[in-house]
Amino acid sequence: MPRQRRTGGVERPSLRGVTAATTSLLALVATSLVAGPAVAATGEQGPCALPRTEAHHSLGVDGWNETYPRPDHPLDAVVIFLSFPDHSPTTTPAELAADHFPATTHFFQRSSYGKFTLRPHPLRQWIRMPRPSDWYGMQRDWDSERRAAYLRDAIGVIDPKVDFSRFDLVYLVADPDAPGVDSDATKVVNFGRPLRMDGTDIRRIVTVFEQHPPDRNVLAHETGHLFDLPDLYHRPSDGKGDWDTYVGDWDVMGSQFGLAADFFGWHKWKLGWLEPEQVICVQGTRNITLEPVAAVPAAGAPLGTRLAVIRTGEGDAVAVEARAATGNDRTTCTEGVLIYRVRNATPSGGGPVDVVDTHPRSGACWDRSVYAPLADAPLRVGESFSIPEAHTRVEVLGRRPSGSWNVRITTGARL
Known part of the structure; x- marks a missing residue:
């Protein structure tokens, strides 16, 4: 992949036509999740603490938006592997899990000075999606209806096999060798209203379409979005040119390839x-x-x-x-x-x-x-x-x- 490839950041999807098989999917409604003002105070931060604003992933530090889990304690993540009827996987779930863990866990342990541990729980088997991979039309600027169908189908086949009440974070990992899988489609998907699954609210999911092996630090970047951190790269209007004119190598939310990839x-x-x-x-x-x-x-x-x-x-x-x-x-x-x-x-x-x-x-x-x-x-x-x-x-x-x-x-x- 070219060096300037960027993971897709945050998607705020419009999901319609939800089947009655999983009534909680009614939460996937056509609204945008916006990081609004803080709903929980973090204590006095001093006169230099910028206040939170209505901007999506605002960098105000005077409070915490509790629609996001705060990574100041251990969090459990389920890692789910999706295959497709048009391709027999040539890798195993264990191999794909090893692409991201324990490297991502170690990244966050170092960055947080040991205050946060990301605990992955990868499933050991593939879960088959109902449609061929190329039917979903995966790409960076994904057609909203096909993207909605992908999420709807995924939740439908996963729900009987996963107890979501055990987990704080959800990663969906697609078979990287399936013909329709495009690594540029990797992103966080936010739900306008949370999914209610197994008595717990799911507000966002990381959809992973990475190659094997994946881009360096890609899951650290996407996980940063789960903690209300913004994309720091600049996307050229024509899709060409430099993506890293804002922060260069200096934060993983700018580039997963950065030479100095720690968080600011x-x-x-x-x-x-x-x-x-x-x-x-x-x-x-x-x-x-x-x-x-x-x-x-x-x-x-x-x-x-x-x-x-x-x-x-x-x-x-x-x-x-x-x-x-x-x-x-x-x-x-x-x-x-x-x-x-x-x-x-x-x-x-x-x-x-x-x-x-x-x-x-x-x-x-x-x-x-x-x-x-x-x-x-x-x-x-x-x-x-x-x-x-x-x-x-x-x-x-x-x-x-x-x-x-x-x-x-x-x-x-x-x-």
Whole structure:
């Protein structure tokens, strides 16, 4: 597959013609699921915490939308394998499960500093869909009626075999070698009203159509949507050109191929993996020691400061964090202090985050980066960068033997 291939992000389907065989499928109605304002407070986050907005997957951090499971405790996921009458699978469910696990579980354990464990429960057998794979017309921009039929058929054959009350998350994995399966169709499907199955509400499902072996970190990206994180890539209007002009390699919600694939510190703040004491709200001038956001501390060791935030408006902020070749960022080709802008009212796919290119006349890792002009975006020791419209200046004073970065941030009138 071409390097710029992107998983499909979030679909909000219109599902009609639901059969009476499973009455709970009446929940698949033609409405959109929108990430509305927070319904559960997360506690005082300080003056730099942007509020949630009506934007889909808003990056406000002052609360949590409880229609999404929050990954601050172990969650159980059922992994279901679907075959089709027009193809006999050449792989086993165990082989496909191994494509994604335990790698995805380890990704989240590292990213959350051990606060979250994704526990997969893969079925051991194929479940046969009633129609040939090519009948469903799978593709990135999938016909809504065929997509609805796929989901309706899948739930119909799965329901007798799975007790959904045991699980928090659902993954549907299609036979990757069936002739109609298109890996570009991989995405999260949200239901306008939740499915009521076995006494539990199912609000969204990950539909996986990946090749074998799959794209790197693809399931981490899709699982991020299950936790209310947005797509950070830019989709060109004509389907051609660069997809990664917003964030480059610097977050898995931008690209599953990214060299520094860990979540931004802002995302970790939103998910509850960073506590308020690990986030510094900067006003005036502050000297700060930043631990690399991807560094996993030894058992019992403090996390230290992972994120500095400068509030620049009612709905926007500048974030500063350190990135280094460790943890989920171990394949990064550059290290340093990364600066990015965050907007709480920009929806998923619209650019809610954009990385500040502190070296606009150069790039790095042209043979490996998803977007080389941003691969050298971090500041190095001895460098500084000003963002005039944000009245902010960031200076990198040094790096300690432990790997942490000494940074001075100046805001406001002193700039």
